[in-house]
Amino acid sequence: MQTTEVDITDLSHDGRGVARVDGKAVFVAGALPGERARIRTVKRSRSFDEAKVEELLTRSPLRVEPRCVHFGTCSGCSLQHLAPAEQIAAKQRVLAENFERIGKVAPSRWFDPLTDEPWGYRRKGRLSVKWVAKKDKVLVGFREDNPRFVADLSVCHTLLPQVGERLALLGALVGSLEAKAQIAQIEIAAGDDTVALTFRNLQPLSESDRAALTAFGQAHAIAILLQPGGPDSVTPLWPEQVPLSFRIPESDVDIAFRPLDFIQVNAGMNRRMIARALDLLDPQPEDSVLDLFCGLGNFTLPIARRAGRVVGVEGEAALVARSRENAARNGLEKNTEFFAADLAVDQRAAPWAMHGYSKLLLDPPRSGAAAVLDYLPRKETRRIVYVSCHPGSLARDAGTLVERHGFRLEAAGVMDMFPHTAHVESIALFER
Template sequence: MTRVIVESLNLEAQGVARPLDENGAPGKVVFIDGALPREDVEFQSYKVKSKFELAKLTHIYKTSSSRVTPKCPSFNECGGCSMQHLDARAQLAMKQRVLEDNLKYLGRVRPEVILRPISGPTWEYRYRGRLSIFKIPKGRVLVGFHQKKGSRITDMLSCDILPIHVSNLLPRWRELISQLSIPGELAQLEFAIGEGKTPGSLTTAFVLRHLEPLSAEDQQMLITFAQIHDIDMWLQPAGLDSAHPLHPADSHLCYRLPEFDIEMPFKPTDFTQVNHQVNRVLVSKAIQLLDPQAQERVIDLFCGIGNFTLPLARRAAEVFGIEGSDELTKRAKENAIHNHLGERVNFACSNLFEVTPEVIESWGKADKWLIDPPRDGAMALATALAMMANSKNAEVKDYLPKRIVYVSCNPATLARDVGILVGQAGYRLKAAGVINMFPHTSHIESIAVFER
């Protein structure tokens, strides 16, 4: 056992410390599960590497003022959350510091303005997710998130980040799946929640991924379960495109953005933000920062099903949405028609990880861009813009947007792209801030504004 003062917290919510060696100098870094900054703790290492150690917390001599009692009984085991032992305000401050450190040390830039964090409810916020299923040989069925260490499924009967009606169904799902004919061939249970037809009502859909065909009796049991618990039941026998409703046959979901008079239909397997309340605030803030004018043309990159594209079309003269998935592009077009915006919005499917200056020119000139990439970021876009900014052909520079709003789900790739946009493409980082889309987890969303 070793005693140490914890220095900081890493992105996995592990306490970071450097115990003194025999000469009184700081030794190699130790990552301590469950320890918080400024705590005086005792730890025991369970994995020793040449440059670092992983350790478990064995005793706390001095407790941080930011430590709280985790709400969830499965917190110490479940890998769904890593920060329930840290006060929600401290979580947000830590995420803001991580963003600023990434921009400073990886992007070599500081934003001119730090935006106020965007946050919302800290419990029962997760409106979509994927639960794993595991049938213990000669034992019970588990339905839940993976454990923090390893690939096993957490033995959980509730989850406080899920809406209460979804959490309450976890033990019911265990009972039902154990009664089906192929419990060992059921891989996962995905859920998505949409707004109902009446104000304040919700529609909840579950998608059961099965590796072997379900019997007629299995399907009837699922239909009965859906009827009893007032949920929509979908089946997915293969890839995402194979997902289809079992009951009711006309199952559909939607979420709304009232500020822009947008209703967004989606399938439970479509990518949508997990936190609908924070998404409303995010869309509003992003469009406020981009500030599209009635005469301007805007390009929305990685547009998905149109989460930003359609609200932008309420403000700008024309919006061009580009997405890498054929299926999502199709859904975006359908959503534009659903909202009577077909004449103001165009969509295209294109690989945005292989972008050149010539590709950007083919999109046509645009006053402003909105970028919302996956975790890999938008390096190809940033690099192409840098090449255009440094081109000897003055006409090429006309295709550079004068303002960019970049919504990121990875502060490291954002910082990398910031370094290119500011250091090579001639943009200024006007502002940046965090979005607490996933409270109690280490996941950090952020937003940044660039101007030429």
């Protein structure tokens, strides 16, 4: 397709530059506001086009050199070319725009952004694996911008170094296996003391393949597990036991998890996020707190150190079972209760939903908490802390809390859980 010279005027929610050609929006990968570029259109649609930079004619002063040699090919990061402070500012603008446009609300004040180490932070992830017969090579990495293709990565600077610096070795390892065409993905999971890789093997492995995987694990002090079927089929290969856990020292809590369980990707940011949530929620011995979408008890158990009673509700029954185990592990079973419930459907008749709670914590998935807000919070609830992984659903739910439930949006701000990506994690405080 032909090239065009354009001025980049804005940054989209997914980190692409925005230009206009004959009045039509064009999203330009790799371009920043204030730049002029020669671009090549790669995809056309009725309402907008997509393009890539062929040549930068003027550069933004906010542009930095990407650290990763795979930037622009791998879809894992889209903002490495933007100065870190401006990445945070861009995410704050996205959140503010969503509040205004979708929720028709604005916070009374903004929190300072929460940040932590920008590199080597990712302790959880899923690597795609593909044997390319024509190249006689195994690719291990994240997907390219075109999700049909696996990026050929030698290194990833956002993954924890024990894995991110060994992607080429992992590719060579899988390439040496008899079952190289039958390894579909590698799941990364790291606790404070153990790094684990779960290989999704689509057929039983030979003894020589098992020996090769074991040798790799022993050489690099990485636990190796196999997953021949569904999530329940995960079994350790080496060592025989793979204990995974992470500590929240400020709350004297230790949370155990399994390799495929959901945990917050960024350990440092998770601790900072929990500290801010506790500070905002301010649980007291007389408080009864409801924690919805509680997972393993990431917030529930720290809250239980300070509140009189905490109820956690989660949709995945296996996580509920482990949250109860974690409560017992930390000596908090007396003032905690956990329930399994699908929070995307009406639960107002559930026993836990009919109780009164003085405070509420919400940590929903990207879809938000719209169904819950049809029947909660009850009039006894004075304060809500909302942790969000999607600014659009937070803004929508903020509008509901303000307009229908009589709360005010006291404060909000972003948390940089995923540096160098366009992902916006945020936290908001609502008060009666």
